[in-house]
Amino acid sequence: MHLICTSIVFLILIIAISTEDQCCEKQYKKLNRELRKLRRNTSDEISSLRTKVTELEKIVLKPGTGPDVGGMTTAPTTKPNIDVRLPTNLHPHHYKVELYPDMYKQNPEDFKFTGSVEILLECKEPTDEVIFHVNALTIDDASIEFSEASGAADAPKKQGQFEEDEERQFFIQKLDKPMVKGKNYTIKMAFRAPLTKGLAGLYLSSYEEGGVTKYLATTQFQPSYTRRTFPCFDEPAVKSTFDITLVRKEPMVSLSNMEIKQIVDRPGGLKADVYQTTVIMPTYLLAFVVCDFDKSEGVTANGTKFRVWSRKEAVNQTTYALDIGVAILEYFEDFFDVDFPLPKQDMIAVPDFVADGMENWGLIIYSETSLLYDDTGSSASNKQEIAGVVSHELAHQWFGNLVTPGWWDDLWLNEGFASYVEYLGVDFVHPEWKMMEQFVVQILEDVFKTDGLAASHPVYVPIGHPDEIYETFDKISYYKSSSIIRMVNNFLTEDTFRKGLTNYLKDNAFGNTHHTDLWKSLTDQAMSEGKNIDVGDIMNTWVRQMGYPVVTVSRNGTSAEATQKHYLLDPSQTPDPKYPSPYNYLWKVPLSYTTKSESNFINPPIIWMNEETKSLNGLPTETNDWVLVNVNQIGYYRVDYDTANWNALIAQLNDNHLAIQVRNRAQLIDDAFSLSRAGIYNVDITRAMQTTNYLINEREYVPWFAAIENxxxxxxxxxxxGSFGDYSKYILKQILPLYDFLGWNDSLKNNTHLEQFTRSLVIAQVCDMGHQACKDQASALYKEWMDSPDDNKISPNLKGTVYCNAIANGGIEEWDFAFERFQNENLAGERVRLLQGMACSTQPWILSRYLSWSFDETYIREQDALEVLVYISWNRIGLPLVWNFVRARWDYIFEKYEESVFIFTYIINIITETFNTDFHLQEVKCFMDAKAAINKLGATQRAFEQALEKTSSNIKWMENNYDRLKTWLQENS
Incomplete structure (x- = not known):
């Protein structure tokens, strides 16, 4: 699954649990409650055994002998300690699943789905219970059949009615005697559930076409929502094959992971699409769609059929995704040296979807924004986002689908790897976009902000309570993981890295792994080439402890001493005690470096820093001959220098910035500002600002992006x-030369991709700094559009800035015009730009109305509601309105979006990131404490802890830096 914070495409796991049928069963469930308690004894015994095994592992396993190499990472203790894992005495080898999403009634509230399932089970250990997952399904007890697969008459028989363990979401069927180890059995049952609008399980989506509301049924099963669609063993390590049948009416079509084998007529004019048997796969990668969509199609060089589906009115927007999808799939077959194992690859854009994309094997589901592209209406950033998401999800077809982590504590390996190689895939189809340069500012420097907090967490965190599964979908799992995998690729070399990956994929194809299996494959490959590198020994220091180091380089003649220390945004904070470091916050750091005289940015030497202090020798003696560490910012660490070296680097930027590679120019800016915020390094706020003096001559996108972000x-x-005016003057002084050079004449065809990115970034910044000519131009372009609504001549790259500034400078007429266009817009990317632009109003009553509309589906789709809160939070006038709105309606929002962890926590971060007074600190703390007392924080607790930490840091920053910065700005603006 793919998430992009930069473009605010978020994971929204919204659970829409129907209560209508469940209410009828409340009395029945109450009567069975005591009986269920007795049944739980079995699960409690398993839990107890697992606990004992874990304790023994700590004692018995030596480094290098098992999955806990390098020490244990303590799991969070904020959740009740329940064992949510299924017993392992039964293994499902095959499912037969039939589903009928009935969307043909007059009233959508009457829509439902019905189905049946037959599971072939192997008994691994004798047991008289069949236990698997069910959630929010009504099961027909009379339909349950249990028998031995061979048909033996003396097989165990179903005893009594089934039970449900609601907390664990277990289905429990008692038998009259135990099953026999080694024998196969089958269990069958029928079920039903309402087909409602939610964004998990099998759910209902809708759209308008030709003035008619049309419906489709679609799925989102990751991480644990397949059990909401049919009874199953819903864990990533439990892999099976599946025979799927989807029932529909014409002219609807159905899609699933495989190709249709046959279509069977059913009574009532129904058609049953019977699919080919799947490969061995986990339940969360299944996918089902029943819709009235159209497609574009192609084929790969290896003969894989490739199709991209969408609403019929948008099918002309699928061509770009098809073209790059075919090319990237072929690229990954070559990169991994493993053929794509399915006969076809479908990709589909649905109107209501949980995230950017979901990597279901052979049927990837996307949000419309992440798949549909229009040559004239989409921006360069839309195009890059689509390329990135498509590349990310296709990478998962190998890394995650072919080889699957055994449990969700290794989600980071899935997502981190896909987040890294997505950049390689896009770089293959668009080398002119310089994706590996963009990686530094979009991924690495972004996650540094989160991982520099004491309230961060390690990459690898064992998961106990089900809520902790959702907590793993964050920047640490996606961005930090991809950054350290990029580091592995570099220190192994790409050839060794790729060969190791190929061995890992081939050795574990259709199986499950732990991340130590990958480290072993990479180590074995390195050793076979004569490289004495133990990848696991190195990488355990990066995945099993939170945070990252600052390497401080102090020169002394021809040598230098490098020391490492855990970077904390606020050094007075203590790292979260839930995650004690097994390495005392020391890392095995690959130190790459170059100097002014050597200028080696292509193949610099690497020295391993395996301890707190390391010497660098052979350096030049001239004071103006700088040393630069972490070449191309490949390593996951920051760098500080002695005063003389900082002065030499800044002088180089001012004299000839091109002597330093573009990624390292971005690094120097980002490191300087981050070190100055911590307040204990050799960089204060004035030296950090000095790294921006040279920007008056900078033309490259990546350094400017890093500068503007900081x-x-x-x-x-x-x-x-009172210093904001001097700040604005200084920024305009630095950026106006580039603004004048680029101008407003933007062309999707005649300007390079990064030139379009840079122009968009610069114009947005200049307008934001209050430059009147910029704001006037935005308003004039918007007015021209209002005068000719069907002829929008604004460049797609500049629409976001134009809409925002024109609406901010205007009133209700400008806002209502945007809203009317939003309601009738067919292009998903344009809808997002309009949502963002409407959030820029400077009139509180308009913003308040927008807030109230965001939770009314008459105006705003449910999937967009939380994003509207984010957009209004970016507005200085809107921020306090959102903060009050969220607090006033917290209970409602929490219950509706409790599991929408990524965007929910992002909203908290956005709302509180500017808080810098004791009053703000107390507001956050009081609200957090009040909601924690009534169990209304859930997975957002970490976000509030981080908000408190950042607010405290902001307060200290103002106390320590404001006066010095005020003076510096007066002197330099």
Missing amino acids: LRYIYQMLGST
């Missing part, structure tokens, strides 16, 4: 102070 913090801190 200066945004200054903007937030000074926004309501």
Whole structure:
């Protein structure tokens, strides 16, 4: 699954549990409650055994002998300690599943789905219970059949009615005697559930076409929602084959993971699409869609059929995704040296979807924004986002689908790997986009902010309570993981890295692994080439402890001493005690470096820093001959220098910035500002600002992106102070030469991709700094559009800035015009730009109305509601309105979006990131404590802890830096 924070495409796991049928069963369930308690004894015994095994592992396993190499990482203790894992005495080898989503009644509230399942089970250990997962399904007890697969008459028989363990979401069927180890059995049953609008399980989506509301049924099963569609063993390690049958009416079509084998006529004019048997796979990668869509199609060089589906009115927007999808699938077959194992690859854009994309094997489901592209209406950023998401999900077809982590504590390996190689896939089809340069500012430097908090967490965190599964879908799992995998690729070399990956995939195809299996494959490959590198020994220091180091380089003649220390945004904070470091916050750091005289940015030497201090020798003696560490910012660490070296690097930027590679120019800016915020390194706020002096001559996108991202913090801190005017003057002085050079004449065809990115970034910043000519141009372009609504001549790259500034400078007429266009817009990317632009109003009553509309589906789709809160939070005037709105309606929002962890926690981060007073701190703390007391925090608790930490840090920053920065700005603006 793919998530992009930069473009605010988020994971929204919204559970829409129907209660209508369940209410009828409440009395029945109450009567069986005591009986269920007795049945849980079995699960409690298993839990107890697992606990004992874990304790023994700590004692028995030596480093290098098992999955806990390098020490244990303590799991969170904020959740009740229940064992949610299924017993392992039964293994399902094959399912037969039939589903009929009935969307043909007059009233959508009457829509439902019915189905049946037959599971072939192997008994691994004798047991007289059949236990698997069920959630929010009504099962027909009379339909349950249990028998030995061979048909033996003396097989165990179903005893009594089934039970449900609601907390664990277990289905429990008692038998009259135990099953026999080694024998196969089958269990069958029928079930039903309402087909409702939610964004998990099998759910209902809708759209308007030709003035008619049309419906489709679609799925989102990751991480644990297949059990909401049919009874199953819903864990990633439990792999099976599946025979799927989807029932529909014409002209609807159905899609699933495999190709249709045959179509069978059913009574009532129904058609049953019977699919080919799947490969061995986990339940969460299944996918079902019944819709009235159209497609574009192609074929890969290896003969894999490739199709992209969408609403019929949008099928002309599928061509780009088809073209790059075919190319990237072929690229990954070559990159992994493993053929794609399915006969076809479908991709489909649905109107209501949980995230950017979901990697279901052979049927990837996307949000419309992440798949549909229009040559004239989509921006360069839309195009890059689509390429990135398509590449990410296709990478999962191998890394996650072919080889699957055994449990969700290794989700990071799935998502981190896909988040890294997505950049390789896009770089293959668009080398001119310089994706590996963009990686530094979009991924690495972004996650540094989160991982520099004491309230961060390690990459690998054992999962106990089900809620903790959702907590793993965060920047650490996606961005940090991809950054350290990129580091592995570099220190092994790409050839060794790829060969090791190929061995890992081939050795474990259609199986399950632990991340130590990958480390072993990479180590074995390195050793076979004569490289004495133990990948697991190195990488355990990066995945099993939170945070990252600052390497401080102090020169002394021809040598230098490098020391490492855990970076914390607020050094007075203590790292979260739930995650003690097994390595005392020391890392095995690959130190790459170059100097002014050597200028080796292609193949620099690497020295391993395996301890707290390391010496660098053979350096030049001239004071102006700088040393630069972490070449191309490949390593996951920051770098500080002695004063003389910082001065030499800054002088180089001012004299000839091109002497330093573009990624390292971005690194110097990002490191300087981050080190100055911590307040204990050799960089204060004035030296950090000095790294931006040279920007008056900078033309590259990546350094400017890094600068604006870091200066945004200054903007937030000074926004309501008397120094904001001097700050704006300074930024305009630095950026106006580039603004004048690029101008407003933007062309999707005649300008390079990064030139379009840079122009969009610069114009947005200049307008944001209050440059009147910029704001006037935005308003004029918007007015021209209002005068000719069907002829929008604004460049798609600039529409976001134009809409925002024109609506901010205008009133209700401009806002209502945007809303009317939003309601009738067919292009998903344009709808997002309009949602964002409407959030820029400077009139509180308009923003308040927008907030109230965001939770009314008459105006805003359910999947967009939380994003509207984010967009309004970006607005300085809107921020306090959102903060009050969220607190006033917290209980409603929490219950509706409790499992929408990524966007829910992002909203908390956005709302609180500018808080920098004791009053703010107390507001956050009081609200957090009040909601924690009534169990209304859930997975957002970590976000609030981080908000408190950042607010405290902001307060200290204002106390320590404001006066010095005020003076510096007066002197330099």
